[in-house]
Amino acid sequence: MLKINNVTIKLKSFHLKIDLTIKPKSITAVIGPSGSGKSTLFDMIGGFNQLDSGSIIWENNDIGNLEPAQRPITVLFQDNNLFPHLNTYQNVALGLTTKLKNHEKFKYKIDNALEKVDMLEHSNKYPSELSGGQKGRTALARALVRKKPLLLLDEPFSALGPGLRREMLNLVKEISHKNKLTVMIVTHDPAELADVCQDVIVVAENTATGPYHLQELLKNPPKSLSDYL
Amino acid sequence: MKKLIFSLFFLLSTSSFCLSEVNTLKVYTYDSFVSDWGPGPSIEKAFENICDCDLQLIGAGDGAALLAKLLLEGELTEADVVLGLDTNLISRAKETGLFAKHSKTLDLNLPIAWDDDTFIPFDWGYFAFVYNAKNISSVPNNFKELTNQTNLRIVIQDPRSSTPGLGLLMWIKAAYGDESNKIWKGLTPNILTVTKGWSEAYGLFMDGEADLVLSYTTSPAYHIIAENDSSKKAAIFDEGHYMQIEVAAKISNTDQTELADKFLDFMVSEKFQTIIPTTNWMYPVINLDAKLDKAFLSPIPKNKSLYFDPITAQETRKEALDEWLEILSK
Amino acid sequence: MVRNIKQINFSNILGWVSLTLLTLVTFGTLAVVYVKSHNNFTLTPADFKIIKFTTYQALISATMSSVLGIFLARALTRQSFIGKSILIVILGAPFILPVVVAILGLISVFGRNGLLNNTLEIFGFENISIYGLHGIIIANIFFNLPLVSRLLLHGWNSIPAEQLRLAESLGFNKQDIFFLIELPMLRTRLPGIFAVVFLICVSSFSIALTLGGGPKSTTIELAIYQAFRYDFDLSKAANLAMVQFILCFMITIIVIWTQKTQSFQVSFDRVIVKWTRSNNNLIDWIIISLSSIFLIIPLLVILMEGIFSLHLIDASILVSLGRSILVAFGAVIICLFITFSLGSVIVTSNIRSKVRWLMESSAYFIIASSPLVIGTGFFIFLFPIINPIKIVFPMTALINAIMAVPFSLRIILPAMQKINQDYGKLSESIGLRGYEKIFNLTIPRMKREIGFSVGLISALSIGDLGVVTLFSSPQSGTLPLTIYRLMGSYQMDAAKAAAFLLLISCFIIFLLTDRLAHSNVKD
Known part of the structure; x- marks a missing residue:
């Protein structure tokens, strides 16, 4: 269980209050108008922003003061999840070691992860040779080898077409279920996530609240969200 | 506009x-x-x-x-x-x-x-190296002594652009003939820089950058008459001086x-x-x-005067210039 | 429709005229040089030493500029401080700074009686010399360190923020960040930057002219000048011009080959959270302060000393400033004409791609040609017909214009392409064509780019001390040449006053063109 208790973040001309609880092994959507602070929320959980007050509790431990790498979290960004000068295999290997030369002992794990996302045959390709979907799969493979229980997706498939996006979301659903991951996904289109998740968090008017039930929210949105939807 | x-x-x-x-x-x-x-x-x-x-x-x-x-x-x-x-x-x-x-x-x-x-x-006039007597204790009496004193820094002019520079080529040729390349090889370590013209070279000398500058036996007269300064002297060489x-x-x-x-x-x-x-x-x-002011010492004796007539000078110029370029570019 | 075809032909003709002009000036003069040197191409041992020295000083200068540039760019990326944006603007200044002005400043700092040597003397150290190899390298670094730093700063800024966060969440340490993020960036950018700087150092005539000159420190371009002005030996000049062209051509091929991902646009001051958390603060600050001192003090010295010598500015200096401004004016007109003519053809959609490639690459290949080689060719060609001395200013304006084409095309072309994309069909449909299109659409939409180009071309031309040194008469020089002559006759104070005047003129021209560029831009 991820609990975010009364956290406030102050940036230059922006502040955000967060108080919410995410169920373990669930997939939760994060929605809100652009500029409302969805990325700030992820930055806070991921450890890229300082907390001004409050705490972040994961499985009864306060992770609010840990370095990003020490947190039980993997973040997938909108873009640039892969290093362009490393091939697929090396990009995944980075999830286990930064010493790319002695990756031999991890070969089994890496190949295994690549196989799960159907990327094994593209091991030696560089990001510039991959399609958008393949890049997303590679990033997912790295998330798998890292074995962090919490996976944050910051619109990672927004550049893909609707069909491919649905396919990727299904892949996320499948592997998060198999690997017992807790997943949060930022999206612009909550309807699209209807098959994948039930819970939704709303970031609007400088607060992040939830979770709400996705279907109900869509039927009956609060005022702050109705304009946006 | x-x-x-x-x-x-x-x-x-x-x-x-x-x-x-x-x-x-x-x-x-x-x-x-x-x-x-x-x-x-x-x-x-x-x-x-x-x-x-x-x-x-x-x-x-x-x-x-x-x-x-x-x-x-x-x-x-x-x-x-x-x-x-x-x-x-x-x-x-x-x-x-x-x-x-x-x-x-x-x-x-x-x-x-x-x-x-x-x-x-x-x-x-006669070409000569001018020095500041306050800075130099042992003044060279000829080219060989100058080449032996490697601590003495000299400024000369480029013979392709400057007549004193060309005059120095002729001076060494007139004094040493085919041995001139040895003198140039010996001089190279002393040469601080080669300037395009006389003014730059003399300016560098006056700024204290060099110990000797290629100029004329009559240059010290300037310092005596215009500046009342008798410390600048021309080094008189026993090989003789080339006339310009x-x-x-x-x-x-x-x-x-x-x-x-x-x-x-x-x-x-x-x-x-x-x-x-x-x-x-x-x-x-x-x-x-x-x-003529007394500060102008009488010209050096005729038997110490070196000179090529225009035709000989022209014949000597090309060969001396190539030799100079090759030695100094090392 | 008939009219339409006519218009396209008209713009095509101008494009071909410009292309012919470019080709004649660059390759035409080269052909003349080749013919002249063809029958008796000999290089003396001294010539080989010159070639060796040229590449050697360029190699050292480019290496040192690159290494220092890496440290400076890295420090500027990580640290954030008041005045950083000003410092970054100053890093752009040496590109348009007249070389003679900078040289005078460097002499004031590094010369025998300069600030540095006086300080060294107090502490009993050996003096360092600004003349010869040392001076040439110092001057080359002065001009190229800022260029390298700005290009690399852009490289660091172009590293996506996500990569840095990714690095953080994957637990990279400092070495990991260097090897996995910074080094790959350097590997893609540095070879191109190095090649450009090497090319600049190989063909930097003014620096060698003012600080080198003895047989030990002569570059090929300087030797071409000497063959002209010392010996008037045209075949020697032609032989050396041939060598210079071949050398520059080879480097240019390397530049273009390494330039695939290079961009000359620089985004400033995007401080990324991660970089500022660096703990190498001390080293960064030492690098930033030393570089600032090195780059700023010489200019400050010129400004200060120049102001106190302003009474030495006489009519001849003012007249030479007038000549420089006229030459710059001519260069601007010619350069804009060529740029727009080539640009119109390149952006036209219905043109064969080979033609487009020809137009673009001929413009960019100009960086391989040296003004001295072009000047040599012009002289050999014109000498039997008309004495080139008579047309020295139009010729200087033409050569300056052509040397500025690659830069001006790089500024103008993207804007032209955008206008064509956005309004091309619209203007076709309302029948806006030809001159009407240029005056009613292109120029109003491109004020900023044109203003920037005009500023750049005039600054490059007004400070130029290249081809004009070959031909000008003693009393009819441009301002940079007058400064050089004053230096040569050891009238340093007058030279500094004139340098002050040149610097201020460049600055005013930039301000004027900037105001022009920003007047009435409606968006």
């Missing part, structure tokens, strides 16, 4: 208009001749007093570059008279066909007989023939010649007797 450009055109055109009201004589010469402390200002004033003309002394680099400049401009040159070549360049200058013969009978006081039909001398005779001539297709002749006459007159010693710091080409 338009206004700006128009006013600039105006500025440029007016500057040439006001000059064209009287006859103008353009004399190409070396830079130090026209500098504020050189002979230029006094000579311009003196000549304009008698000629009813505008004398323009135009500095075009050092003496040797002056000749290349004329070659470059060819028949189109604006110059009416060229002043500041020396005997080492006379043959090369005549080959260009740009210079007019003079028809003057000259009464000169030079160490050698003057019989050139084109060029007229206006001053002369600086010359001038008329450009053959000048449209100011009369004025040019008048200038050349003026050049060997007493008025011009009295200005030369204390501004260009060289010996006059006519006998000034008591009018």
Whole structure:
């Protein structure tokens, strides 16, 4: 269980209050108008922003003061999840070691992860040779080898077409279920996530609240969200 | 923007208009001749007093570059008279066909007989290394001693652009003949830098950058007379000193023939010649007797005077230059 | 429709005229040089030493500029401080700074009686010399360190923020960040930057002219000048010009080959959270302060000393400034004409791609040609017909214009392409064509780019001390040449006053064009 208790973040001309609880092994959507602070929320959980007050509790431990790498979290960004000068295999290997030369002992794990996302045959390709979907799969493979229980997706498939996006979301659903991951996904289109998740968090008017039930929210949105939807 | 450009055109055109009201004589010469402390200002004033003309002394680099400049401009040159070549360049200058013969009978006081039909001398001197007696304890007495004292830093001029630079090539050739390459090899470590002209080199010496500078036996007179400073001295070498005779001539297709002749006459007159010693710091080409300041030591004895006639100098120049370039570029 | 075809032909003709002009000036003069040197191409041992020295000084200068540039760019990326944006603007200044002005400043600092040596003397150290190899390298670094730093700063800024966060969440340490993020960036950018700087150093004539010159420190370009001005040996000049062209051509091929991902646009001051958390603060600050001192002090010295010598500015200096401005004006007109003519053809959609490639690459290949080689070719060609001395200013304006084409095309072309994309069909449909299109659409939409180009071309031209040194008469030089002559006759104070004037003129021209560029831009 991820609990975010009364956290406030102050940036230059922006502040955000967060108080919410995410169920373990669930997939939760994060929605809100652009500029409302969805990325700030992820930055806070991921450890890229300082907390001004409050705490972040994961499985009864306060992770609010840990370095990003020490947190039980993997973040997938909108873009640039892969290093362009490393091939697929090396990009995944980075999830286990930064010493790319002695990756031999991890070969089994890496190949295994690549196989799960159907990327094994593209091991030696560089990001510039991959399609958008393949890049997303590679990033997912790295998330798998890292074995962090919490996976944050910051619109990672927004550049893909609707069909491919649905396919990727299904892949996320499948592997998060198999690997017992807790997943949060930022999206612009909550309807699209209807098959994948039930819970939704709303970031609007400088607060992040939830979770709400996705279907109900869509039927009956609060005022702050109705304009946006 | 338009206004700006128009006013600039105006500025440029007016500057040439006001000059064209009287006859103008353009004399190409070396830079130090026209500098504020050189002979230029006094000579311009003196000549304009008698000629009813505008004398323009135009500095075009050092003496040797002056000749290349004329070659470059060819028949189109604006110059009416060229002043500041020396005997080492006379043959090369005549080959260009740009210079007019003079028809003057000259009464000169030079160490050698003057019989050139084109060029007229206006001053002369001996090349020498000048040093500051306050800074140097053991003064070299010849080139070999100079090469042995590797701590002494010297500044010389480029023989391709400067007449003193070329003079040094001739000096060493005249003193050592085929052994000259040994002297140059020995000198190379002493050479701090090679400048394009005499002014730069002397400026560096005066700034204390170098211990010795290639100049003339008459240069110390400047410091004695103008600055009351007797610490600057010329090192007298026992191999002898190479003589430089600086010359001038008329450009053959000048449209100011009369004025040019008048200038050349003026050049060997007493008025011009009295200005030369204390501004260009060289010996006059006519006998000034008591009018020559005592600070000008008597010229070194004739048997220590080294000199190539123009034809020999021209024959020696190419070979000496190649040798110099090769040794100094190492 | 008939009219339409006519218009396209008209713009095509102008494009071909410009292309011919470019080709004649660059390759035409080269052909003349080749013919002249063809029958007796000999290089003396001294010539080989010159070639060796040229590449050697360029190699050292480019290496040192690159290494220092890496440290400076890295420090500027990580640290954030008041005045950083000003410092970054100053890093752009040497590109348009007249070389003679900078040289005078460097002499004031590093010369025998300069600030540095006087300080060294107090502490009893050996003096360092600004003349010869040392001076040439110092000057080259002065001009190229800022260039390298700005290009690399852009490289660091172009590293996506996500990569840095990714690095953080994957637990990279400092070495990991260097090897996995910074080094790959350097590997893609540095070879191109190095090659450009090497090319600049190989062909930097003014620096060698003012600080080198002895047989030990002569570059090929300087030797071409000497063959002209010392010996008037045209075949020697032609031989050396041939060598210079071949050398520059080879480097240019390397530049273009390494330039695939290079961009000359720089985004400033995007401080990324991660970089500022660096703990190498001390080293960063030392690098930033030393570089600032090195780059700023020489200019300050010129400004200060120049102001106190302003009374030495006489009519001849003012007239030479007038000449420089006229030459710059001519260069701007010619350069914009060529740029727009080539640009119109390149952006036209219905043109064969080979033609487009030809137009673009001929413009960019100009960086391989040297003004001195072009000048040599012009001279050899014109000498039997008309004395080149007579047309020295139009010729200087033409050569300056052509040397500026690659830069101006790089500024103008993207804007032209955008206008064509956005309004091309619209203007076709309302029948806006030809001159009407240029005056009613292109120029109003491109004020900023045109203003920037005009500023750049005039600054490059007004400070140029290249081809004009070959031909000009003693009393008819441009301002940089006058400064050089004053230096040569050791009138340093007058030279500094004139340098002050040149610097201020460049600055005013930039301000004027900037105001022009920003007047009435409606968006």
